[in-house]
Amino acid sequence: MRFVSALFLSAAMGAALLMSMAGVSKAGGADVFKSKGCAACHYTDGPAKEKTIADQLAKKGPELWYAGSKFRPEWLGAWLADPKPIRPYKYNSLTEKNAGGHPKLSGGDAGQVKDFLMGLTVKGVAAAPPMKDIKKIKGKKIKGKLTFTKKQPCSGCHLYPARKKVTGGFTGPSLVNAVARLNPNWIQAYMENSKAFKPVKDMPNFAGILSKADIRNVTKFIMSFKPKAK
Amino acid sequence: MITMKKLILASFAAVVLSFGAAKAEETETLYKFYCAQCHGFDGNGDGPNVSQDFPVTPRNFNKGDVMGKLSDADLVNVIKEGGPSVSKSPMMPPWGKTLTDAEIAGLVKKLRVLCKCKGPS
Numbered sequence: 004m005r006f007v008s009a010l011f012l013s014a015a016m017g018a019a020l021l022m023s024m025a026g027v028s029k030a031g032g033a034d035v036f037k038s039k040g041c042a043a044c045h046y047t048d049g050p051a052k053e054k055t056i057a058d059q060l061a062k063k064g065p066e067l068w069y070a071g072s073k074f075r076p077e078w079l080g081a082w083l084a085d086p087k088p089i090r091p092y093k094y095n096s097l098t099e100k101n102a103g104g105h106p107k108l109s110g111g112d113a114g115q116v117k118d119f120l121m122g123l124t125v126k127g128v129a130a131a132p133p134m135k136d137i138k139k140i141k142g143k144k145i146k147g148k149l150t151f152t153k154k155q156p157c158s159g160c161h162l163y164p165a166r167k168k169v170t171g172g173f174t175g176p177s178l179v180n181a182v183a184r185l186n187p188n189w190i191q192a193y194m195e196n197s198k199a200f201k202p203v204k205d206m207p208n209f210a211g212i213l214s215k216a217d218i219r220n221v222t223k224f225i226m227s228f229k230p231k232a233k
Numbered sequence: 234m235i236t237m238k239k240l241i242l243a244s245f246a247a248v249v250l251s252f253g254a255a256k257a258e259e260t261e262t263l264y265k266f267y268c269a270q271c272h273g274f275d276g277n278g279d280g281p282n283v284s285q286d287f288p289v290t291p292r293n294f295n296k297g298d299v300m301g302k303l304s305d306a307d308l309v310n311v312i313k314e315g316g317p318s319v320s321k322s323p324m325m326p327p328w329g330k331t332l333t334d335a336e337i338a339g340l341v342k343k344l345r346v347l348c349k350c351k352g353p354s
Contacts, residue, residue: 056266097270097281154317156326159271159282172282174270205266208330 032119035112047123051202059203060095069200071124073189075131076117082184084113089184091162091173131186142227147220150213157221160206164228175206181225190225194218255339263336264343267328276347289322300348307352308341 036042044064046052051066053059070079086105093099108116142148151157152165160175169179181190193200195218197208213221255263265274273279276294283291294300303311311319315327328337345351 056262060266092281097265154323156315156324159287159324159326170286172270172287173284174280174282205270207326207328211330212327 030119032115032117035108035115036119039106039108039112039116041106041116047120049123049125051200053203056203062095064094066201067120068123069125069128069189070120071122072128072192073186074120074184075134075186076121077134078184079120080113080117083108083116084110089180090176097174125192128186128192129188131188137182137187137226140223140227142224145220145224145227147217147222147224150217150221151224155209155213155221156207163225178225179228182228185225187222187226190222191218194222253335253338254342255333255336257339257343259336260339260343263332263340267332268340271324276344287324289324291325294344294347297348297350300344301350302353304352305341305345308344309337312337312340 036047044062045067047067047070049066049068051068053062053066084107086103086107088101088103088105090101093101151163158171160172162169162171162173162177162179163181164179165171171178194213195210195215197204197206197210209218254260269280271278271280271282271291272294273283273291278291278293280291292299307319311321311325312332313327313329316322316325318327332340
């Protein structure tokens with residue numbers, strides 16, 4: 004009996020130790036996330052909760068439970084300290100423009116929350132490749148260009164930087180800054196299985212319409228975007 | 234006699250269409266969420282995505298003359314498979330992996346109400 008409880012105790016201590024080793028800043032970031040009221044608009048525990056259009060429309064901000072797989076850390080830290088509009092329309096609205104004004108975090112808090120959010124990863128999505136490799140991608144000859152601009156309606160809902168100007172539709176998040184913002188491995192995963200990340204959205208599912216290779220090419224095209232001031 | 238036959242046929246078609254189609258209220262929600270972004274809330278083809286840069290004007294669902302040329306099967310087909318499946322613009326997305334058959338049947342019914350038209354028989 005005493006042996007069992009001793010074993011239990013040391014296991015619990017081990018777990019506590021492991022948790023504290025996981026990094027002070029992560030735990031600190033989770034606290035800042037709560038205390039700044041971020042959880043009122045964003046949920047951070049997966050899997051996806053929304054089942055109906057009403058569920059989706061009730062959300063006040065995008066889900067963040069896979070933020071660590073979706074975003075590039077440098078972008079996330081900088082954006083939290085100085086947020087700029089991403090979606091041309093207000094979140095979940097097709098009539099009101101996005102006026103900006105997302106809550107800002109001070110430098111220290113932004114760093115802690117970034118670490119917390121970057122810890123929220125999903126299995127099967129590798130971290131983003133180094134930026135210098137992405138900068139080498141040239142858009143001109145990529146097959147995915149045709150998919151994005153001509154064969155599929157991507158440009159009907161997403162802004163992107165064409166050769167001469169920013170063009171495209173407005174109801175999806177702008178992809179103008181996608182290179183700095185998004186992990187291409189996440190784009191691939193999202194396009195292959197978008198229901199796992201966003202079960203209810205006004206973007207069509209392309210799994211079963213575009214092959215894995217098509218998706219790889221279209222992702223590569225998105226990674227060739229050279230952000231222009233907009 | 235003929236009118237009687239037509240009447241029976243018409244009501245038969247209505248029964249077939251309403252069977253397995255989503256409820257009107259659900260269809261309104263679907264339309265506003267998925268279709269209005271391009272076709273507009275009133276179906277005029279002037280949704281929030283449609284700027285000067287938009288390559289083709291999304292179909293105006295209130296135009297009975299154009300919509301009347303498309304059968305219900307044509308409508309189901311283009312909604313499922315997207316524009317290119319009927320030699321139309323790829324800016325009309327494929328919704329077959331997103332919407333169920335019942336939801337699409339409901340949307341077809343709504344488009345018929347907007348155009349005040351039937352397809353060719």
